[in-house]
Amino acid sequence: MKVDEMNITDEYYTWLFRYNPKELYGKKFSFPLFFLATTINYSVRPWKYFSVDAILVNAYDILSNPREKAMISKHGLRKYLGFDGIILVDSGGYMFTKHKDIPVTPTRIVNLYEKWKPDIAVTLDHPITPELPENEVKKRLITTINNTKIMYETGNWKKITFMPVIHGYKESDLKFIISKLEKIGAFDYYGIGSLVPLLRPLNEKNLKLAIRVIMKVRELLPDRNLHAFGIGGVGMMPLAFLAGADSTDSTVWIMSTAMKEILSINTSTFRLKNKEEIEREVKTCGCPICREYRNSRKLMEDRNARAIHNAWAITNLAKRLRSHKDNLPSFIYEHIKDNKMMVKLYNYIINYKKQNLISQYIKSDE
Numbered sequence: 178m179k180v181d182e183m184n185i186t187d188e189y190y191t192w193l194f195r196y197n198p199k200e201l202y203g204k205k206f207s208f209p210l211f212f213l214a215t216t217i218n219y220s221v222r223p224w225k226y227f228s229v230d231a232i233l234v235n236a237y238d239i240l241s242n243p244r245e246k247a248m249i250s251k252h253g254l255r256k257y258l259g260f261d262g263i264i265l266v267d268s269g270g271y272m273f274t275k276h277k278d279i280p281v282t283p284t285r286i287v288n289l290y291e292k293w294k295p296d297i298a299v300t301l302d303h304p305i306t307p308e309l310p311e312n313e314v315k316k317r318l319i320t321t322i323n324n325t326k327i328m329y330e331t332g333n334w335k336k337i338t339f340m341p342v343i344h345g346y347k348e349s350d351l352k353f354i355i356s357k358l359e360k361i362g363a364f365d366y367y368g369i370g371s372l373v374p375l376l377r378p379l380n381e382k383n384l385k386l387a388i389r390v391i392m393k394v395r396e397l398l399p400d401r402n403l404h405a406f407g408i409g410g411v412g413m414m415p416l417a418f419l420a421g422a423d424s425t426d427s428t429v430w431i432m433s434t435a436m437k438e439i440l441s442i443n444t445s446t447f448r449l450k451n452k453e454e455i456e457r458e459v460k461t462c463g464c465p466i467c468r469e470y471r472n473s474r475k476l477m478e479d480r481n482a483r484a485i486h487n488a489w490a491i492t493n494l495a496k497r498l499r500s501h502k503d504n505l506p507s508f509i510y511e512h513i514k515d516n517k518m519m520v521k522l523y524n525y526i527i528n529y530k531k532q533n534l535i536s537q538y539i540k541s542d543e
């Protein structure tokens with residue numbers, strides 16, 4: 178049978194049981210899920226203005242801010258942030274390897290996690306980048322595996338979900354790290370890391386690689402929850418879900434606010450700078466700021482207003498994707514269809530999944 182004769186229907190995606198409602202320590206949520214990533218002392222807290230499902234913060238960031246760290250260690254993250262949804266703490270492994278000024282060990286991070294009390298806590302991992310030589314990649318993979326073992330064995334993981342992180346750009350590396358992690362414990366929520374270095378520079382080759390990594394991990398771990406770290410921008414978030422991630426995160430709302438950009442979920446430009454485009458955006462936007470002002474000047478001149486709009490846009494995109502989980506591919510296509518590079522990536526995912534369906538079909542026939 179030729180690929181084109183296979184009809185990939187929207188229903189193909191709905192069999193995935195992981196999209197059913199879930200509960201984590203009494204907090205109800207559904208996949209696909211977006212974590213609004215924030216720096217620990219950012220002045221705007223969007224969850225005070227509208228409902229946010231989940232937040233991601235970073236251990237390196239907390240440790241770099243002694244005043245905040247002291248408060249969080251004393252009261253816990255939930256109280257410090259004033260947030261009762263799901264809180265994930267990323268270790269910030271990449272930052273720790275880059276800046277050696279903050280000494281850290283896997284056991285120290287475990288002790289901090291136990292004080293901070295997030296819902297999900299991430300292993301102290303050592304991410305890779307595309308230009309690293311093979312022997313260095315292997316070294317980092319092994320460090321990540323060893324740290325994971327130490328943290329899993331020393332921590333008390335009854336009230337915190339421990340998240341190991343998978344790294345690798347090649348199938349053999351992905352298989353290697355997954356097989357080692359699977360020997361350490363029965364994990365039901367895995368992270369996929371080292372995707373952020375593939376976003377810069379933004380080109381088709383790198384984005385395809387990021388998508389391929391997600392699809393490969395999904396194939397290797399079909400029944401686990403997967404978090405794709407750091408690629409939850411307005412264009413990439415839907416594609417990450419389509420490729421098989423259950424959740425992702427992004428600081429795009431903070432970065433675009435700093436760059437005087439307005440996030441849009443209604444145009445394929447995604448990040449607006451042009452006054453007329455922004456004017457059109459605020460007319461239909463449902464965020465608390467646009468509903469009150471309907472004025473592009475407010476967004477451009479008031480940084481906090483802009484941050485709230487941008488946080489709302491990215492959060493709302495995730496909510497819309499979730500509400501269209503029964504026709505996810507066609508909904509996503511509508512969202513990205515005017516952006517050439519995104520359409521190429523979309524087709525890449527759909528064709529890959531078709532091929533996969535065919536090989537399963539042939540196997541089951543044998």
Ligand SMILES: [Zn+2]
Pocket residue numbers: 459462463464465466467468486489
């Ligand atoms: Zn708005």
